[in-house]
Amino acid sequence: MIEATDFRDAMSLLTTAVNVVTTKGESGIYGFTASAVCSVTDTPPTLLVCMNQAARSHAHFSDNKILSVNVLGAQHESISNAFASKLGSSERFEYGQWTELVTGAPVLEDALVSFDCVIDDIQQVGTHSIFMCQVVGIKYAEPQDGQHESLVYFNRAYSRVGQVDIT
Structure with missing residues (x-):
């Protein structure tokens, strides 16, 4: 049997994009x-x-x-930390500039890309819920200085990866 801590340690070596996921509706405005x-x-x-x-x-x-999935750029480390913290919901949204697309879920104006979604299905697996989300809107950011840099998480630390746009 694999222990949860061993699994988490192994998964820390899987590089992942950092995202802020948001929602807004009758139940309020939230993000993580x-x-x-x-x-x-x-x-x-x-x-x-x-x-x-x-x-x-x-x-x-x-x-x-x-919900909207906002893919963070390298400049968004403070936003990632705010939405991962114990700050209240309204305090979190003081970080960054926010707009809306189709659903009304908050979209970070300068996210690398934002996916505006309707949750079609929710499945429970162990300690987590899996939201299956149909994308109904997409917003791209303009590259800064001709380049996109993504904020990624690897080995329990932030890193940056980038691509220079050739135009």
């Missing part, structure tokens, strides 16, 4: 930092987002049934 986000299919465009069921905002995401 997530690395467990991936593409499921492009027809229809669908993302998978995992969230701990013990998270303070879990019920609000389930109730609102919408």
Whole structure:
């Protein structure tokens, strides 16, 4: 049997993009930092987002049934930390500039890319919920100085990866 700590240590060596996942609706406005986000299919465009069921905002995401996945750039480390902290929901949104697309879920204006989604299905697996999210809107950021740099998480620390746009 694999111990949870051994599994977490092994997973820390899987490089992941850093995202802030947000929601807004009758249940309120909430967000959290997530690395467990991936593409499921492009027809229809669908993302998978995992969230701990013990998270303070879990019920609000389930109730609102919408979310946006904001892929963070290298300049967003403070935003990632704010949304991973014990700050209150409204305090978290004081970091960054926010707008909306189709669903009304908050979209970070200068995220590398934001996916605006409707939650189609929620599955419970162990301690987490898996949100199956149909993408209904996409917003790209303009590259800064001709280059995009992504904020990634590896071995329990932030790193940056980038690509210079050749135009």
